[in-house]
Structure formats: C-alpha cells, structure tokens
Amino acid sequence: MISEIINICWIPFTGFISFLILLSAINKSIGVRKAYVNLLLRIFEYGRVSIETASKENQKFESKSKTDTKLGLEVVEDDDNKETLNGATLITRDAILLPQAQENTQDKQVSSKKEEINFDFEKCLDYVKSGIEAIIEDDVTSRFEAEELKSWNMLTRTNRHYEFISWKITLIWVVGFIVRYTILMPLRVLVCFIGVLFAVVTNSIVALIPYRFLRHPLADLSFKITFRLISSSLSALIKFHNKQYKPTTSGFCVANHTTPLDVAILSTDCTFSLIGQRHGGFLGILQRALARASPHIWFERGEAKDRHTVAERLKQHVSDPNNPPILIFPEGTCINNTSVMQFKKGSFEVGGVIYPVAIKYDPRFGDAFWNSAKYSMMQYLYMMMTSWAIVCDVWYLPPMYRQDGESAIDFANRVKGVIAKQGGLVDLVWDGQLKRMKPKKEWKEIQQVEFANRLKSD
Incomplete structure (x- = not known):
C-alpha cells in the first residue's frame, strides 16, 4: 500500500522537477511569479x-494633545511626512568635515616641529x-538598518504593525501567514535543495569531460541553471536593463552589495567567476561544487588578508581571456539598499576592464538586506524563504577603464558614482566596515592636521 502511494506521488514529483529544470535551462517563465507579484501589489x-x-x-474619536501640538509632533501622525525622515537630510551643514581618500597618508603626517599657536576655545565650536550633528543624523549606522516602507506589506517583521487595525486586515494577514509558512516555505526549501543538488551532480559530471571546448559551455549552462533554481526558490522576479552592456570577456564585474543573494540574482543571466573566503556548511557545499568545473577563486582565512596574494591571483585570472569575468562587491559588506559606500581599491589596481552593475531591490515584498551583525546566515535564509518574494532591477552599465594618471581610488570613486546614480542610491564616502571596527x-590624523591648519591661519 505504501509503495503504491509512493509510486503515485513520484510521477508528478519527477515531472515537476524536470519541468523546473527545463524552464531554468531555456531561461523562460510561464508568468506565475509575475502574476503572483501583481496580486500582491493589489493586496498591498x-x-x-x-x-x-x-x-x-x-482620529475622529481622539483629541490631539496640547503638548504634542506645541512640540510639533502632529507631523509624525502623517504617514507621508513620517516616511521622509528615513534617508532624508534633516540637518543643513555649512561645512562637512569628511575624510579625504589618500594614496599615501604617510606624507600627510603632522610635523613634529613645535609652533606657537594661539588657541581659543571658540575655534572648537565648529567641531x-x-x-552633535553626526550623532543626530548618523550617515553610517542608519545604512545598516532595515529600509523603512511607505506602506505596510503584511509582514509583522517590518517597522509597522497594523495586523489588528481592522478585521479585514487581520484576515488578510492570517491567510498570508498560512500561505507563506505552510505552502511557500516548504516548496521553496525543496526547490533550493534541488538547485544545490543539481550543482553538485552536474559540476561533478562536467569536471570529468576532457575536452575543453565542450566542458566550458556545459559548465556555463550548469552555473546558470543552478542559480536560476536558487532564485526560483525565493520567488525572485528580476528585470535586467541595458543587456547590450552585459559582461562578456575577462575582467571585473563590480556591483553594489545588499545581500549574499546578489550573486544568485546576477548569475541567472551571466556566468561569473566568484571570489571569496572558503566556508563550511551550506555555502561550503556550493563552493566546492562550483569549483569542480569553473575557475573560481576561494581563499583561506589567512590568505584573504594578504593583499599581495589576492592581487596575484586576480591578475592570473584576468590575464586568461577564456576565463569569465570576476564578480566583486568592493564595499566588502552589505548595505541596506539605500546607499553605496566606499569601494575598496584592490580590484581597481589590477587593471583590465570594469563592468559596473547597479542593483536595486523593491522592499515592499521583503527586506533583502542582510544585517550580519543581527542575523546569522541560516536566520537570514529563513526570513527570505518566508518573505513574499524578491523583486529587483538590475542595470548593466557601459564598461569603464582606468584613465591615464588616474589613481585606483579615484577610479573606484568614479565607478561608485555611476552605480549610485543609476540605482537611485545615495553616494557616501564612508567605509562600510565602520559598523564592525573603529x-x-x-x-x-587628517582631522588633526585640518584643525591645526585652521588655528595657524587664525
């Protein structure tokens, strides 16, 4: 009896898997995810x-407090005004004291020669x-918090809790909760498992093929299908723009970084060589599977801190025109989908073409930002599996080259500015690693030199 039930269920199950892999192989969609997203928009x-x-x-039954009126707090009751506080400029600064990028800071050291300086406490008031302004409006810390929404998306993990404001909203929220946790989540976990299993099996087979002309296209196809299956497990709806600028030759594909899923999103449309630190667990399985058939660059923890070793590996990879472009996120950490922070100059020193890519997620369907200081990787994946969907736009931008006499830092800032402008993101000078270190x-020292120069001039 049990064997008969298994046989009955096995046929539609294998048919579903085969159909899913076929759609991923030909990169086609039957429109289910698009219809699902449109339905969500109507519900929202x-x-x-x-x-x-x-x-x-x-509000008809509540009188406004006189104290709140005097303080001007009635403005907060307006949803539109409330939303403008997130990411908006509240303070107008006459002069902003920001760190300027330097190629060699040793030449900028404070002179040891003592000079007589007339000090007046009033000269410290600007600092x-x-x-105080930096404490009130922190450009760094606010970039590592969830992006505030203009309207509630029926998820209680967001910054608004309206699930009990009326019985209709409560009913919609309850039905959505049941659908996400009892239908979507198990199905998504299954599809994700199929994607990882597909990567392990197909890459092992491709690695055994001795002929390079045949192994490369099969490895590319396996790479894309793997990440299309993984993105399908998150109900990802991705819209690519300017495909004429898609990376095609060896070089560096540089993008802003919001989530580890950026890799899966971009890899659904283009084959990349990935670079990063070796991991264990789920990521380790995927890394080892991909490395069997494709030229990816994985470092041990100690090697990743050795800039010379990393640069040499990058140069070796870029020098081979048959290798796919390297996908790099120069920010080095995830930012909350509102800004682009300082790019590390390492990949801009090696040489070669740079392919800029801008990624912008729609936060209404789920917060794609990974706050690594708050959530582990498994917690984050659990949150993504129980969100409505991952909806994003990807813009390929014209390839860029380092100009004569241009420093690596200036080149990195130029690329960063182009990405920020296209994605509608705020271009910030701060290093994203400030969330982890001092x-x-x-x-x-730059600020001290600037302050000393001001005292001298006075």
Whole structure:
C-alpha cells in the first residue's frame, strides 16, 4: 500500500522537477511569479487604503494633545511626512568635515616641529557642532538598518504593525501567514535543495569531460541553471536593463552589495567567476561544487588578508581571456539598499576592464538586506524563504577603464558614482566596515592636521 502511494506521488514529483529544470535551462517563465507579484501589489494597495480609512475613523474619536501640538509632533501622525525622515537630510551643514581618500597618508603626517599657536576655545565650536550633528543624523549606522516602507506589506517583521487595525486586515494577514509558512516555505526549501543538488551532480559530471571546448559551455549552462533554481526558490522576479552592456570577456564585474543573494540574482543571466573566503556548511557545499568545473577563486582565512596574494591571483585570472569575468562587491559588506559606500581599491589596481552593475531591490515584498551583525546566515535564509518574494532591477552599465594618471581610488570613486546614480542610491564616502571596527588612525590624523591648519591661519 505504501509503495503504491509512493509510486503515485513520484510521477508528478519527477515531472515537476524536470519541468523546473527545463524552464531554468531555456531561461523562460510561464508568468506565475509575475502574476503572483501583481496580486500582491493589489493586496498591498487594498491594505493601504483600509489602514488609512481606519486611521481617519480613529482620529475622529481622539483629541490631539496640547503638548504634542506645541512640540510639533502632529507631523509624525502623517504617514507621508513620517516616511521622509528615513534617508532624508534633516540637518543643513555649512561645512562637512569628511575624510579625504589618500594614496599615501604617510606624507600627510603632522610635523613634529613645535609652533606657537594661539588657541581659543571658540575655534572648537565648529567641531563640537559637527559632532552633535553626526550623532543626530548618523550617515553610517542608519545604512545598516532595515529600509523603512511607505506602506505596510503584511509582514509583522517590518517597522509597522497594523495586523489588528481592522478585521479585514487581520484576515488578510492570517491567510498570508498560512500561505507563506505552510505552502511557500516548504516548496521553496525543496526547490533550493534541488538547485544545490543539481550543482553538485552536474559540476561533478562536467569536471570529468576532457575536452575543453565542450566542458566550458556545459559548465556555463550548469552555473546558470543552478542559480536560476536558487532564485526560483525565493520567488525572485528580476528585470535586467541595458543587456547590450552585459559582461562578456575577462575582467571585473563590480556591483553594489545588499545581500549574499546578489550573486544568485546576477548569475541567472551571466556566468561569473566568484571570489571569496572558503566556508563550511551550506555555502561550503556550493563552493566546492562550483569549483569542480569553473575557475573560481576561494581563499583561506589567512590568505584573504594578504593583499599581495589576492592581487596575484586576480591578475592570473584576468590575464586568461577564456576565463569569465570576476564578480566583486568592493564595499566588502552589505548595505541596506539605500546607499553605496566606499569601494575598496584592490580590484581597481589590477587593471583590465570594469563592468559596473547597479542593483536595486523593491522592499515592499521583503527586506533583502542582510544585517550580519543581527542575523546569522541560516536566520537570514529563513526570513527570505518566508518573505513574499524578491523583486529587483538590475542595470548593466557601459564598461569603464582606468584613465591615464588616474589613481585606483579615484577610479573606484568614479565607478561608485555611476552605480549610485543609476540605482537611485545615495553616494557616501564612508567605509562600510565602520559598523564592525573603529575609524582608521589616518582619518583622525587628517582631522588633526585640518584643525591645526585652521588655528595657524587664525
């Protein structure tokens, strides 16, 4: 009896897997995810109207506090004004004291020669004012928090909790919770497992093929199908723009970084060589599977800190025109989908063509940002599996080259500016690693030199 049930279930199960792999191989969609996303947008709009209606009805029975009126807090009750606070500039600064990128900071050291300087406490007020402004409006810390939404997306993990504002919204939220956790999540875990298993099996087979002309196209196809299956497990809907600029030759593909899923998103449309530190667990299995048939660059923890070793490996890879472009996220950490922070100059020193790519996620369907200080990788994947979907736009930008006399830092900043402008992101000078470590000593010395020069001039 049990064997008969298994046989009955096995046929549709294998058919589903085969159909899924076939769609991934030909890169086609039957439109289910697009229809699903459009349905979600209608539900979100209905929820927004219902919430606004319920809020207006509640306001009729509530009198505004005189204290709140004096303080101007009534502005916070307006949803539109509330949203403008996130990522907006609240303080107008006359002069912003920011660290300037330097190729060699040793030449900028403070002179050891003692000079007589007339010191007046009033000359410190600009720095005190800048410090207070930085505390009130922190350009760094706010970039590592969840992006605030303009309307509630029926997820209780977001910054608004309207699930009990009316019985209709409560019903929609309950139904959505059941669908996400009992239907979508098990199905997504299954599809993700199939994607990883497909990578392990196909790459092992491709690695055994002795003929290079045959092994390369099969490895490319296996690479793309693997990540198309993984992106399907997240109900990802990706729109690619400017495909004429898609990376085709050896070089560096440089993109802003919001989530580890950036790799899967970009790899659905193009084959890349990946670079990174060796991992264990789930990521380790995927890394070893991909490395069997494709030229990826994995470092041990100690090697990754050796800049000379990394640079040599990169130069060797780029020098071979048959190798795919290397996918790199120069920020070195995940930013919350609102900004682009300082690019590390390493990949811009090696030489070769740079293919800029801008990625922008739609936060209404799920917060793609990975706050690694708050969530582990498994916790983050669990949150993605139980979100509505991953919807994003990807822009390929014209290839860029380092100009004569241009420093690696200036080149990195130029590429960063192009990506930020295309993605509608804020271009920041700060190093994203500030969320983990203290500011560099050189930055403090630059400020000290600037302050000393001001005292001298006075």
